[in-house]
Amino acid sequence: MSTRLFVEFTGGLEAIFDNQKQTEQHVATESSQTPQEGVSMRTLLRHLGKQIKKPQDVQLMLAGDTVRPGVLVLVNETDWELTGGIDTMLNDGDCVAFVSTLHGG
Amino acid sequence: MSTRLFVEFTGGLEAIFDNQKQTEQHVATESSQTPQEGVSMRTLLRHLGKQIKKPQDVQLMLAGDTVRPGVLVLVNETDWELTGGIDTMLNDGDCVAFVSTLHGG
Amino acid sequence: AGWCGVGLTAEEVARFSRPCLVKSFGPTRQLRLCRSKALVVGVGGLGSPAATYLTTSGVGVLGLCDFDTVDASNLHRQPLYKREDVGQPKVACAVKRLSELVDASALRVHKSEGCDSLETVPGTFSIRTHESGLTRDNARDVVRDYDVVLDCTDNPRTRYLLNDACVLEGKPLVYGASVGMEGQLTVYHHNGGPCLRCIFPEPLDADACDVCSDTGVLGFVPGLIGVMQAQEAIKVLTNFGTTLSGRMLHYDAEDARQFVAKLRGRRPGCASCGDSPTDPSSLDEPTAGKASAVTASCKSAVPSTPA
């Protein structure tokens, strides 16, 4: 079983993922979860981490088992701090965006 | 039975509806339709027409049994010419927007 | 520095280093922009920022078409004009300001009522003025020499005339409009997409409207839409990104929210771009005389003919 998610990268993060700004991700449900429960943001981050080809790119988006400071995570256009953070459960069709903060003027 | 729709008015059309730009409409399913079929755009237009309080305002949005020229109708952010026009069937949660064309510069 | 290799002059390299650094844009697209021609019709609330950003971004030839003079009530939304420009022709005042933004030695100003073709010359910036405004008699000639046209006008009749002229001459048209707190933007007649008449077949009769004099506009709304018109024109000229052809952007400043709607395709029965177009001489003549921005921005006009 897998969960289908729309995952978006902005602010330069798309460079890590073959310059694709909007992607569709099929994330395998982990054994401890029933299909109805979907997948967690933690699982999605692990899934995305495996797709980063250059090891030096990992730190541009991830730090430890979460995202690095300066990257805002949105679940269905809502700050993940309001949806449960890394434990947020995602279901088929959900949208996740990784927004890198911009500073240029 | 009724269908719950999000209906938006722009470009001055909101003035006809108590200056509400975003409204929620509960439209009764007509007898000839089963609840699963939802309601048609034709039914929604009739439903909205009844809410226009001043008779002289009707022509700002409607002409005969359809919308007047210069008003673009969007069903879920898509031109209703692509979704079936006045016969488009709407279901619970659908969004309909009436966009009045602007000419100012 | 290596960008001179693609054909940019040394002055252009210094000036446009930042857009050249954007990987997906780069020096090749900047060069293409520097060698292209854009026409701004209507140099008011929309045309001020559109003409400004086209100039600073480096378009090679900029056409300015407007018959109007500067009014005190324009100043709040038309930052091309100084307080002392009130009463003067807009196009002449715009040329004065835009000339200041570029290298004086590279500047060339052309007066033109005709359709003679201008070459873009490396390292130069040409402004061509069309001070009679757009009429049924000159419309096709005015648009003929440009690669893209920006509709920055303020009344339906001129907008339909410009649409028809652009279709006949095969020019993409970047349409912008604003009233009150709201703005709209799309690209017509581009890449097989619809034209204005495909979506709205006939202009409304603005004269039948009695609420127009109640309508105003906040200055930053045409400011925003005008900058975005320059953006879409530059995308058309450089074949960059995804333009708003076949999509209409609607913006409401009151809550800073926009949506982009998917539009119908080109309509085979369209009187302008359809398979059997109507003789354009039977189409509308723009309102004669001075069109008031307020009258022209009528947004709830009663149609002259029923649907």
Place this chain on the structure above:
Amino acid sequence: AGWCGVGLTAEEVARFSRPCLVKSFGPTRQLRLCRSKALVVGVGGLGSPAATYLTTSGVGVLGLCDFDTVDASNLHRQPLYKREDVGQPKVACAVKRLSELVDASALRVHKSEGCDSLETVPGTFSIRTHESGLTRDNARDVVRDYDVVLDCTDNPRTRYLLNDACVLEGKPLVYGASVGMEGQLTVYHHNGGPCLRCIFPEPLDADACDVCSDTGVLGFVPGLIGVMQAQEAIKVLTNFGTTLSGRMLHYDAEDARQFVAKLRGRRPGCASCGDSPTDPSSLDEPTAGKASAVTASCKSAVPSTPA
């Protein structure tokens, strides 16, 4: 004409008739705007259009804070500046241009390094200059006299310093930023909403970033965001509509698409606006000297400390 009754001068009525005609804005809000004070920090790609539209829209006192001089590579996105301004201080050049937009007899220019309070005077437009730029020593003094502050700077350290000063002085902060084809906009520390440090607790170490010199920007992107910063500032000043407090707008010019995200609320543990704020003197000092726009616009910097 009847609008003089609310307190607008005759000149203001002539100039601002169009915004006064917008029913939901009207003469009362226009008057409030004419008697309010806004500070633009950073008069570059964002600050050029922001300062321009604040001026033409009629703000009573406009503060301009920047230590930088005009560079040739600025011109493509900073239309306040003429070609001949290259090498001159930005603030002085901006004053020259903005002065042309208003009635000369109404204009007052103040040089200021301190925090003395300026009254808005009916019928006048005051510009106050802060030509030393923003430093840890002057930041609170610089922002103290204004009703709203616009962050139009180009580097993380100045942005955090400005955020902290605005929190300490109780000022709403309109944050804009742009890189490449993308822009961001929000309102911090307003109506109980979050501040910059509530969302991003610490600045990144831009120096650790090695891809910055590859990054550029297209001129219309800061153009668009800067106009929207003026819009949000005017909404804050006039208590109009729904500001972007608690929401962040992200714009991508490549496909003309934006989204507006709902942000977390004020964070009680925030070092700046939280219940037990940290001593601000321990917070960051902005990068000394001339911050390059390119270096500062680093968008994929490695954090100096792990999360």
